[in-house]
Amino acid sequence: MLNIKDLYASVEGNQILKGLSLSVKAGEVHAIMGPNGSGKSTLSKVVAGHPQYTVDRGSIDYEMSGGVKSLIGMAPETRAREGIFLAFQYPVEIPGVPTSGFLRASYNAVCRHHGLEEMDPMDFDGFVREKMKILEMDDKYIDRAVNVDFSGGEKKRNEILQMAVLNPRLALLDETDSGLDVDSMKIVAHGVNTLRNKRNAMIVITHYQRLLNYIKPDVVHVLYQGRIVKTAGPELALEVEERGYDWLIK
Amino acid sequence: MSDSKQFPNDNKLTGDYKYGFSTDVESDTAPMGLNEDIIRFISEKKGEPSFMLEWRLKAYHHWLTMKEPHWPNFSYDPIEYQDIRYYSAPKKKGDGPKSMAEVDHEVVKTFEKLGIPLGEQKRLAGVAVDAVFDSVSVGTTHQAELEKMGIIFCPISEAVHKCPDLVKKYLGSVVPQTDNFFAALNAAVFTDGSFCYIPAGVRCPIELSTYFRINAKDTGQFERTIIIAEKGSYVSYLEGCTAPVRDENQLHAAVVELIAMEDAEIKYSTVQNWYAGDKEGKGGIYNFVTKRGKCVGARAKISWTQVEAGSAITWKYPSCILQGDHSVGEFYSVALTNNKMLADTGTKMIHIGKNTRSTIISKGICSDFSHNSYRGLVRIAPSAENARNFSKCDSMLIGNNCSANTFPYIEVKNNTATLEHEATTSRISAEQIFYLQSRGLDKEQAVSLVINGFCKEVFKTLPLEFAVEAVRLLEMKLEGSVG
Numbered sequence: 044m045l046n047i048k049d050l051y052a053s054v055e056g057n058q059i060l061k062g063l064s065l066s067v068k069a070g071e072v073h074a075i076m077g078p079n080g081s082g083k084s085t086l087s088k089v090v091a092g093h094p095q096y097t098v099d100r101g102s103i104d105y106e107m108s109g110g111v112k113s114l115i116g117m118a119p120e121t122r123a124r125e126g127i128f129l130a131f132q133y134p135v136e137i138p139g140v141p142t143s144g145f146l147r148a149s150y151n152a153v154c155r156h157h158g159l160e161e162m163d164p165m166d167f168d169g170f171v172r173e174k175m176k177i178l179e180m181d182d183k184y185i186d187r188a189v190n191v192d193f194s195g196g197e198k199k200r201n202e203i204l205q206m207a208v209l210n211p212r213l214a215l216l217d218e219t220d221s222g223l224d225v226d227s228m229k230i231v232a233h234g235v236n237t238l239r240n241k242r243n244a245m246i247v248i249t250h251y252q253r254l255l256n257y258i259k260p261d262v263v264h265v266l267y268q269g270r271i272v273k274t275a276g277p278e279l280a281l282e283v284e285e286r287g288y289d290w291l292i293k
Numbered sequence: 294m295s296d297s298k299q300f301p302n303d304n305k306l307t308g309d310y311k312y313g314f315s316t317d318v319e320s321d322t323a324p325m326g327l328n329e330d331i332i333r334f335i336s337e338k339k340g341e342p343s344f345m346l347e348w349r350l351k352a353y354h355h356w357l358t359m360k361e362p363h364w365p366n367f368s369y370d371p372i373e374y375q376d377i378r379y380y381s382a383p384k385k386k387g388d389g390p391k392s393m394a395e396v397d398h399e400v401v402k403t404f405e406k407l408g409i410p411l412g413e414q415k416r417l418a419g420v421a422v423d424a425v426f427d428s429v430s431v432g433t434t435h436q437a438e439l440e441k442m443g444i445i446f447c448p449i450s451e452a453v454h455k456c457p458d459l460v461k462k463y464l465g466s467v468v469p470q471t472d473n474f475f476a477a478l479n480a481a482v483f484t485d486g487s488f489c490y491i492p493a494g495v496r497c498p499i500e501l502s503t504y505f506r507i508n509a510k511d512t513g514q515f516e517r518t519i520i521i522a523e524k525g526s527y528v529s530y531l532e533g534c535t536a537p538v539r540d541e542n543q544l545h546a547a548v549v550e551l552i553a554m555e556d557a558e559i560k561y562s563t564v565q566n567w568y569a570g571d572k573e574g575k576g577g578i579y580n581f582v583t584k585r586g587k588c589v590g591a592r593a594k595i596s597w598t599q600v601e602a603g604s605a606i607t608w609k610y611p612s613c614i615l616q617g618d619h620s621v622g623e624f625y626s627v628a629l630t631n632n633k634m635l636a637d638t639g640t641k642m643i644h645i646g647k648n649t650r651s652t653i654i655s656k657g658i659c660s661d662f663s664h665n666s667y668r669g670l671v672r673i674a675p676s677a678e679n680a681r682n683f684s685k686c687d688s689m690l691i692g693n694n695c696s697a698n699t700f701p702y703i704e705v706k707n708n709t710a711t712l713e714h715e716a717t718t719s720r721i722s723a724e725q726i727f728y729l730q731s732r733g734l735d736k737e738q739a740v741s742l743v744i745n746g747f748c749k750e751v752f753k754t755l756p757l758e759f760a761v762e763a764v765r766l767l768e769m770k771l772e773g774s775v776g
Contacts, residue, residue, distance in 0.1 A: 091731050092730075092731070118730070119730040120731075120733050122731075129731050131731075135722075135728040136725075137728075138746050138747065139745070139747055145729075145732075148734060149734060150733075152738070153733045209733070
């Protein structure tokens, strides 16, 4: 589904990714771990198409509706409509815009792209409320402005709600566990697991093994200085938890 | 006149201002310049009673003693008052149109092109329209139905004949002839505008609206609108404006007076989209307007909502004099400036009665090389026991070359007053846009969503169709602004 080869990428003139390669297939969950500054968030932003990040070298190929295509140079909204979803580490506030209207605009933008019928507000309301149940969210929540005055936990749940609404083929979760207490983390992980199936794939970026107790990865990678230095099964996360990163990077 | 000649300026020259066309109609115009003869000419053209001519001349003589003010937060090229034509009207056949069927075909077509159908079959449901083309009203719809309820809605030039006593009583009662330089000029030369009278206890069932169109070259538009809401009545009034693309600046100095009696409510909404000049700031309308309402009776309410998206310069402060006890004044504003536009706008809330309340919500959106200022006064008179004001002034900047300012003035002469003021300045951030794009929205949709969210408190006070129009207008204006 996603094939990254020898990727070099920069932000504001600093090269962060230096020869990263990663291959993700449908039905897989990959965890990416690594110390601060290793390039985890950069990877997610480059795949999602953040305009401040530039690809210097290498390739990112993605299997989309019209066959395998390069993501390089593709507008972020096109990537989103083709099923790439980034759950932000720091979700952005949009004052005055109700969450319900935002979710529907987003959902319908994806529908239009695929030539599907858009959903009217009434039907959409029912559709969203079903998704909210999975995340144990309060009904009033979708009338509030997007992320404004949300607690850290609410913001993260909102990201997963958006993911549930858009039903992406490839989801990148950027430190979705940061700032969450154990109960919230369980709810978020439950939401993510509900969405997991054979047709989609996920890349879970995290500092801690904790989240991976709830979202079981198929593959664990350790990222260091812009490249993947170790790839193994779920046991690698436990080992990192116990021993830290030092043994991997020396 | 051949069809191909109708809209010579359409599309190509107008760029993104789709109302920039001009209409080729035969006009009846006054000679250039301003003097007593011109005022007599205007008064005669309108067949006015003598009290009107006297009133105009008094204003003119006072105006001659006044100096053009220069205190706003911008400067502009001097206005040559002798190079303006103070009267221009599409030529009439005989005594002028008796019904819509007689209105010049080209003029009707112009309004249709602006989305304001005037024909009996096509006119807008639920909205009565008075269409003002340059210096004259060319037609008012729904008049007969309104008359059955005792509502008078007609051009002011008609009102001076129809109900001279009402005109005499209220003309200048809120904005005197001598009020300020531009108001005095307006009083001397005003040519048309709407007159609305809502009798006691009547709730006007439809929106009343005036659509102003400047067409002729070198012409100023000086309209005057008066709305009187008698005891316990209600009216919602809408005002829209456009003008052709021209290289010269054109002056628009209007006066609006609102009078709300006991328990009456007037809701006045404006979507202003005068031609704003080109990217280099060439041309555009000088929109120097005096708008003021007076809550005369107890529990009266006046609510101003404005969406200011056009004009090279906007300089106006729709205000409320809260004279009646428990009366309420509201001001909701969105002012958008782009390219080299200048805006200095806000409101004045003058609290005189006891327990009077006012709310000010101002949203300034500023992009390119424009300057956008909020200027507002809240005055609490010694008599205004327990007055309350809440003010919120938010500015949003797009890009690095524009500037936004807030000038809140407060004068409190009664220590039982409660005043709150909030002000914020923000930017549309690249992160917001990326966030929305990463959810499938394109950049234009993303910007429009952020702007709509920013203006939400104001838009929700507009009548629905107007709110939709306002949103579209801002989207159109901001296209390509966020890089």
